[in-house]
Amino acid sequence: MSVFTPLPESTLATWLRGYAVGRLVELKGIAAGVQNSNFFVTTTLGRYVLTLFEAIPRAELPYYLHLMAHLARHGLPVPAPIADRDNEYLGTLEGKPAVLVMRLPGQSVMAPGEQHCARVGAMLAGLHLAGQSYGRRQENPRGPAWRAATATEVRGFLPAEEQALLDTELAFQAQVDSAALPAGAIHADLFRDNVLWDGDHIGGVIDFYFAGHDSLLFDVAVTVNDWCATADGKLDAARCAALLTAYQAERPFTAAERLAWPAMLRAAALRFWLSRAADHHLPREGEMVLVKNPDEYRDILRHRIAAHPALPEV
Amino acid sequence: MSVFTPLPESTLATWLRGYAVGRLVELKGIAAGVQNSNFFVTTTLGRYVLTLFEAIPRAELPYYLHLMAHLARHGLPVPAPIADRDNEYLGTLEGKPAVLVMRLPGQSVMAPGEQHCARVGAMLAGLHLAGQSYGRRQENPRGPAWRAATATEVRGFLPAEEQALLDTELAFQAQVDSAALPAGAIHADLFRDNVLWDGDHIGGVIDFYFAGHDSLLFDVAVTVNDWCATADGKLDAARCAALLTAYQAERPFTAAERLAWPAMLRAAALRFWLSRAADHHLPREGEMVLVKNPDEYRDILRHRIAAHPALPEV
Numbered sequence: 001m002s003v004f005t006p007l008p009e010s011t012l013a014t015w016l017r018g019y020a021v022g023r024l025v026e027l028k029g030i031a032a033g034v035q036n037s038n039f040f041v042t043t044t045l046g047r048y049v050l051t052l053f054e055a056i057p058r059a060e061l062p063y064y065l066h067l068m069a070h071l072a073r074h075g076l077p078v079p080a081p082i083a084d085r086d087n088e089y090l091g092t093l094e095g096k097p098a099v100l101v102m103r104l105p106g107q108s109v110m111a112p113g114e115q116h117c118a119r120v121g122a123m124l125a126g127l128h129l130a131g132q133s134y135g136r137r138q139e140n141p142r143g144p145a146w147r148a149a150t151a152t153e154v155r156g157f158l159p160a161e162e163q164a165l166l167d168t169e170l171a172f173q174a175q176v177d178s179a180a181l182p183a184g185a186i187h188a189d190l191f192r193d194n195v196l197w198d199g200d201h202i203g204g205v206i207d208f209y210f211a212g213h214d215s216l217l218f219d220v221a222v223t224v225n226d227w228c229a230t231a232d233g234k235l236d237a238a239r240c241a242a243l244l245t246a247y248q249a250e251r252p253f254t255a256a257e258r259l260a261w262p263a264m265l266r267a268a269a270l271r272f273w274l275s276r277a278a279d280h281h282l283p284r285e286g287e288m289v290l291v292k293n294p295d296e297y298r299d300i301l302r303h304r305i306a307a308h309p310a311l312p313e314v
Numbered sequence: 315m316s317v318f319t320p321l322p323e324s325t326l327a328t329w330l331r332g333y334a335v336g337r338l339v340e341l342k343g344i345a346a347g348v349q350n351s352n353f354f355v356t357t358t359l360g361r362y363v364l365t366l367f368e369a370i371p372r373a374e375l376p377y378y379l380h381l382m383a384h385l386a387r388h389g390l391p392v393p394a395p396i397a398d399r400d401n402e403y404l405g406t407l408e409g410k411p412a413v414l415v416m417r418l419p420g421q422s423v424m425a426p427g428e429q430h431c432a433r434v435g436a437m438l439a440g441l442h443l444a445g446q447s448y449g450r451r452q453e454n455p456r457g458p459a460w461r462a463a464t465a466t467e468v469r470g471f472l473p474a475e476e477q478a479l480l481d482t483e484l485a486f487q488a489q490v491d492s493a494a495l496p497a498g499a500i501h502a503d504l505f506r507d508n509v510l511w512d513g514d515h516i517g518g519v520i521d522f523y524f525a526g527h528d529s530l531l532f533d534v535a536v537t538v539n540d541w542c543a544t545a546d547g548k549l550d551a552a553r554c555a556a557l558l559t560a561y562q563a564e565r566p567f568t569a570a571e572r573l574a575w576p577a578m579l580r581a582a583a584l585r586f587w588l589s590r591a592a593d594h595h596l597p598r599e600g601e602m603v604l605v606k607n608p609d610e611y612r613d614i615l616r617h618r619i620a621a622h623p624a625l626p627e628v
Contacts, residue, residue, distance in 0.1 A: 022436050022440055022564065046515075048389060085388075086447065119358070202359070
């Protein structure tokens with residue numbers, strides 16, 4: 001969505017007096033994001049992004065903000081939240097929960113090559129390794145419980161063959177046991193539009209507001225499904241190899257992960273098919289969500305069921 | 315000094331496995347700094363600076379590292395220390411205390427104009443405001459006790475007229491009561507070579523290893539003595555006005571600070587005259603310190619005694 005909450009400059013200028021970031025120079029709405037209002041904020045001392053949370057409950061926000069702070073502290077290009085003069089990350093602006101974060105350099109690359117995929121694989125492994133020492137825990141908000149509830153909501157809107165696909169996949173996923181898989185804090189939405197490229201390097205990994213505790217391999221699968229897909233939703237072997245090889249150079253996959261890989265690709269595809277179907281069939285009133293085509297992830301799911309891709313050998 | 319401790323790439327590559335910053339790509343010594351060995355470190359995931367501490371006692375380092383982390387957390391362009399996988403900032407490399415910090419963009423500007431001075435004034439105020447909520451405390455390592463001890467050491471090397479200047483100034487400073495001045499964490503060495511300019515903006519404020527708890531006004535005086543001096547050591551009125559006006563827009567000076575300003579400029583000049591005289595007359599064995607000319611700060615001290623500059627009105 002674009003900016004939801006209009007924000008007068010004078011209101012922001014006053015609010016910023018609670019921080020040590022200098023005076024407001026420029027305020028600009030950002031026409032992106034799917035559940036928050038975002039603004040570029042330039043002050044006399046730096047460049048920041050301001051987010052007003054429109055939908056996420058306030059109690060869930062500290063997990064995300066402290067995760068971002070934790071990963072930035074470990075040297076990764078993640079938007080570090082800015083503490084106010086009382087040392088708090090989470091504030092209130094125009095009656096909404098609000099946070100100021102560092103603005104990171106770069107632009108998204110929507111047609112990535114093997115080099116991009118290799119760097120994303122290494123970065124994802126870095127996020128997972130750094131996340132292992134993160135002390136807070138909040139379940140993946142798009143995990144099994146959400147999946148079951150959302151499937152129930154959207155099923156009636158689907159044509160018969162898609163209902164059959166959904167039923168089969170839900171039954172399959174219910175049998176997957178992920179207890180043996182390494183888990184931790186995952187980004188869970190590392191799509192191409194959430195990575196900013198500063199030349200050949202990753203200048204920023206953004207939008208942690210779907211993060212949560214889950215299998216690390218699920219995060220890898222979400223990432224591969226987006227970065228390594230062909231236009232029709234199949235996997236591009238060269239990009240897959242580049243991403244996965246770079247990842248496992250930092251964190252080798254376990255035997256359990258090798259077994260679970262095909263199922264995890266399907267679980268990741270199902271998650272985005274469901275959320276897009278819900279956004280499509282059950283739009284929330286008053287929101288200008290950019291509704292993405294659910295068919296893309298239905299097709300990706302079908303391709304992942306048909307194929308049985310393996311993780312590359314070390 | 316240049317790099318003191320030679321560091322083989324293979325040693326660093328192994329050491330970096332304790333972090334989540336990816337693989338070593340490039341290691342380059344930095345020919346600058348006066349008491350540490352510094353290196354540019356590029357990895358697959360980012361750009362960092364590595365510092366090996368050659369002289370500062372290990373027990374004093376957490377104050378500096380947590381101060382840098384605190385200020386970075388408040389949105390200021392300070393080199394944030396990187397935590398290793400055990401969440402620790404301070405490590406050991408080649409037997410020395412070692413820290414990895416974020417590399418910040420920009421270059422020093424050695425002939426600053428009024429615009430530069432205004433930005434530095436605002437930044438210094440930002441550092442002071444953010445520093446107010448810093449929980450640790452360590453006295454300024456170049457405070458009154460150091461001043462007295464160093465004066466005793468160097469006095470005998472000075473010609474008679476400089477001994478007289480030193481005696482008079484020490485007696486004057488002994489009468490200054492700074493108890494009424496606002497205090498907090500100060501940088502204490504915000505010279506032109508410790509500010510990196512990224513275009514017109516400050517991309518980095520570096521080298522916090524002289525920081526400590528002291529009067530905020532002392533920090534302002536150190537900064538003005540360097541940024542606003544003419545070639546012969548006098549104060550440039552326009553640059554002073556720019557720096558101090560920008561500073562007090564963020565943190566207005568108190569009445570006690572207005573009274574103390576001339577004495578504080580002298581205290582700041584004395585501090586650098588003494589340290590340079592000590593480096594000149596008492597070089598530490600085996601160190602390749604770039605010895606700066608002590609006469610520059612002797613002359614600055616004389617000019618500050620002769621003049622009685624006032625802080626600008628609000």
